[in-house]
Amino acid sequence: MTPACPILHVDMDAFYASVMTRDRPELHDVPVVVGGGHRGVVLSANYPARRFGIRSGMPGAEAARLCPHALTMPPDFGLLTPVSRAIMETFRTVTPLVEVTSLDEAFLDVRGAVRLFGPPETIAERLRSRIRAEHGITCSVGIAASISVAKLASRQAKPDGVRVIPPDRFVAEVHPLDVGVLYGVGEATRQRLHRLGLVTVGDVAAVEVDLLRRMLGNHLGGHLHALVWGTDRTELVPGGAGVFGFGEGEPEGSMGAQHTLAVDVRDRVTLRRELLRLTARVAARVRTAGRTGRTVSVTVRFSDFTTVQRSRTLPVATDVTQEVYAVAVRLLDGLLDRGPRRLAVRLVGVRVEGLRPLRPADGRQMVLGERDPGWPDADRAVDRAIDRFGGSAVRRASLL
DNA sequence: TCTGGGGTCCTAGGACCC
DNA sequence: TCTGGGGTCCTAGGACCC
Structure with a gap:
């Protein structure tokens, strides 16, 4: 029946904090906060920390105010996963x-x-x-x-x-x-x-x-x-x-990456460099998942926390870092030109949407009269190197 | 020393097509 | 030479979840 x-x-109780202090009995009565570092939010707080009013999602600065002697640690996904x-x-x-x-x-x-x-x-x-x-x-x-x-x-x-x-x-x-x-x-x-x-x-x-x-x-x-x-x-x-x-599998509809900068930034070169770093990461994930996407979306959060997003849909889906970046950087520039002027940027993000499986037929067919600039080969080489030597082994020239 | 990073879904307006 | 409905795609914004 x-x-x-x-x-x-x-639902695990205070999962991050519990796992990370599991083998440290001396911490069981000590307030422990996971996450919440510089410009971050609290990911998890153990019950001693919660007695001070600390909650997950709270700005790290506020948690520190509520309980200055709490032990703060970054999440160790190698342990948690x-x-x-x-x-x-x-x-x-x-x-x-x-x-x-x-x-x-x-x-x-x-x-x-x-x-x-x-x-x-x-x-x-x-x-x-x-x-x-x-x-x-x-x-x-x-x-x-x-x-x-x-x-x-x-x-x-x-x-x-x-x-x-x-x-x-x-x-x-x-x-x-x-x-x-x-x-x-x-x-x-x-x-x-x-x-x-x-x-x-x-x-x-x-x-x-x-x-x-x-x-x-x-x-x-x-x-x-x-x-x-x-x-x-x-x-x-x-x-x-x-x-x-x-x-455990990859998302269906979109993949993205965003980053809150350590300090608010006005300099476009710095912002573009960050955008390229994020784009490379996202595009590599898209390729690894065997997918391509047609829409590129860029997000900018300004110092006053207003957040704007601009997107552009391509005629042909792509998984090529340089193609995604070319679109993303134009969206970023447009946003900075027309956005709330004079404000510094707190966060940049890029996302590839409209993902679908890469079929062999999609391949790298040329638009009439267009020359293959060789970027897909470069991407594959980068992906192989990262696979063999780890992410820190390979840096694009403009990131150096 | 305010407010992360990864996603999904819905709404609403305009373009465009039939 | 006036009025229109429906469907799909694209874009921007916002709400929600952990």
Whole structure:
């Protein structure tokens, strides 16, 4: 029989901080912050640090103000990634229906596993004790009929707990809460709803769906209506880690890179050099994934934090660094010429969109009368060298 | 010493075509 | 020589997630 609540959301507790201090018992009562260095944000804070009000996503400077004696360390993905992979593999011993949404979170559909392993609550406890035993860290599990409610439940289960929200308890337990608890309602939508006098989930549920659609737009209105009644049935998509660039597959639609400069910069030569560095990285990833993209998009964030983006779609898809860069640098120049003038630049980014698999026929066919400038060969040579000697072995002349 | 980096999806207007 | 609808593509911006 299919259980009423077949969806599990498993969320590691303070994953980065927990893993990085796991073998250092002397740090267990010390506030530890991962990330948040110069101009950065907090990626993870252990529970002692949270007692000072430190939260992930917070500017590092603010965290330092709240707790000056906290120990701050950069994330060590060489340590974190294998732990994450092993945990996700543990999930797959229960069900193949695992959607990995980040290094430290996944949704599981266990409807086919109850016969073998028992009810979802039992499965949750099994997974929790295995993760504790094998990796020395704790996690929390939300259990519900849908991913959106399971996600909400796991947040309430933290730390180191399990929470079930069955459909017949949804209204009683969720309607009194602030709309911001809903998965998919961020700060902007929350503020908007609050301004309309809709503060709790129940307040929104009392509004007719047609009115909601008129107030918030067709899609958001309809989606929100489903969320507040717990009827959203967005399907779990098995796989998915590639979306986050953690190496398990590659993203489908776009690949990009951006960087916040150590100091705000006005000098165009410096900005172009940074753009080339990022472009080389992105194009190499596109090639490695065996894809090409048609749209190049450049993002600039100015010192006042206003962010502008310009894109250009090419007639023919490319994976050639120099072709992407030629477009990107024109977009950058246009942006600097017409953007909020006089402001220094804080961040530059480049993205290749409209990715699709590279078919042999796409090859490097020449437009009539055009000479192949040899860039694809140069790219392949660079890719091979990076493959053999590592990324630091190869630098483009203009980066030296 | 305010505010990262990697993605996805939706909206809305204009161009262009039928 | 007046009015139009529908579909797709492109661009810019914004919201959301971890």
